[in-house]
Amino acid sequence: MIQATSVVFDYSLSGAILAAAVLGHFGLWIWLYNRINASGFKRKTIKRTEKAFVLSCGLIPLGILLIELRFHGATSIIESGSFWAKLSVVTKSYSVIVILFAIAVAPFWILDRPQFAISKNRFELMESEDLSQLQHPESNAALYIQGSGFRRMAKLPGNQIVSMQRNRKRLLIDSLPDDLDGLRIAHLSDVHLTGQLSTSFYRLAIDWLSDQSPDLIVISGDIVDYESALQQIQPVFDGLSAPLGTYFILGNHEKRLPVPTDVCDEFCAMNWTDLGVSNAIARKGNTVIQLMGNELPWFQRHPTRSEAEPAIETHERAWRLGVSHSPDQFAWGIANRCKLLLCGHTHGGQIRFPVIGPVLVPSRYGARYASGVFSKGETLMHVSRGISGVHPYRWGCMPEASILELAARG
Ligand SMILES: [Fe+2]
Incomplete structure (x- = not known):
């Protein structure tokens, strides 16, 4: 019973960290997209940078998924209660960066709602x-x-x-x-x-x-x-x-x-x-x-x-x-x-x-x-x-x- 509760807790904690990372990931790239389009750079530079941001926003999660599947396999990660612990250093580092970003900007984002x-x-x-x-x-x-x-x-x-x-x-x-x-x-x-x-x-x-x-x-x-x-x-x-x-x-x-x-x-x-x-x-x-x-x-x-x-x-x-x-x-x-x-x-x-x-x-x-x-x-x-x-x-x-x-x- 104690072990089952512990597994549920581990899953919930890992899931919460993953959800925060997903939110932080999209938040970061949207934040950058908004700022580049407010800048006075040449239009060509803005549009190229904007495309790079959109690509990064899509390709980074895909890259992370491929890395994890390559090293662990989907079943191996999910079988473990605390799948967060099994993720690679690259995934963990990127997740921590975007979660910290989300924590830093969240209060301003809320206050900026219409x-x-x-x-x-x-x-x-x-x-x-x-x-x-x-x-x-x-x-x-x-x-x-x-x-x-x-x-x-x-x-x-x-x-x-x-x-x-x-x-x-x-x-x-x-x-x-x-x-x-x-x-x-x-x-x-x-x-x-x-x-x-x-x-x-x-x-x-x-x-x-x-x-x-x-x-x-x-x-x-x-x-x-x-x-x-x-x-x-x-x-x-x-x-x-x-x-x-x-x-x-x-x-x-x-x-x-x-x-x-x-x-x-x-x-x-x-x-x-x-x-x-x-x-x-x-x-x-x-x-x-x-x-x-x-x-x-x-x-x-x-x-x-x-x-x-x-x-x-x-x-x-x-x-x-x-x-x-x-x-x-x-x-x-x-x-x-x-x-x-x-x-x-x-x-x-x-x-x-x-x-x-x-x-x-x-x-x-x-x-x-x-x-x-x-x-x-x-x-x-x-x-x-x-x-x-x-x-x-x-x-x-x-x-x-x-x-x-x-x-x-x-
Ligand atoms: Fe306009």
Whole structure:
């Protein structure tokens, strides 16, 4: 009896160690994958490193399995109560490394879940609906997809690539000037014109935003992926205007273009303002709004933009609105005393699991800023899930177009 209990205990202990090692293994490679995609390395370097990480994640467990089978055989390991003790030094060493890694990052990983990281007391969701369902409930794929890759993937159950959520959020801002109370900002991000989706898909968002009569419009990067898709800019954004101006920056995906500034030329020809090269000023009543763009770590087109130093130039008393492609620049927004920072890049993680939420998020902070509203001090950051992407899948993570209404806090 005592011996049987001891065998069960040994099995349980070995099983628990093995489970922790499996968790640590995937945790380590996902952690690395997220960070490399947040870096400013050349795109080719990032993609090669990313492939190496994915291969390592798959091949290491396979290699370990082959080593153990070669030296012990499956039955020999399982027959022993404490199979952990019989494993090779290589397996044990790797397991200890990944288990220690898991123990070190687990508290941060838990705290970075959306339910803990989002500043729920700094915004109200006023309206939220799936525009594509409202207009064409059954035939989204036929209407909105041009590319065969996207069409195949769209058939997978629950894939939301041709959904489009419209949402209106009231953001509660500290010390908001009376002139800006009720200001409506249209925030679009990660448009990703690739030729895979039709102009009518993007117009779902553009037409709705236009109908909302926003005071100003901002795109926070990743507008075009391929040179051939530059021609889609004009039909997609045609007619979108706002009394306080229309503004854009570039994102990491513009790095794929032979001449990234071709995108800027197209937008400037439509009277949009390029915040990647200079700050801009808009006025509402007696209040000056200073708009500042940040394309780090991918572009540094602005002469004084730097992650380390605040770039306060003129208009010391202006109300500052920052636009950054990556939410990793939150500290920059705070240092520059931006009251609001608009970001994208992370696509909300593209896949959100029940309870744990997003896992693969290209940010040095992992899933913390995947999407939503975040605050630190007087700076509020809105991270959009974007309206498209190059990967033809989204689960639990609908594309979104947002109207942000400013309201005074307290
Ligand atoms: Fe993107």
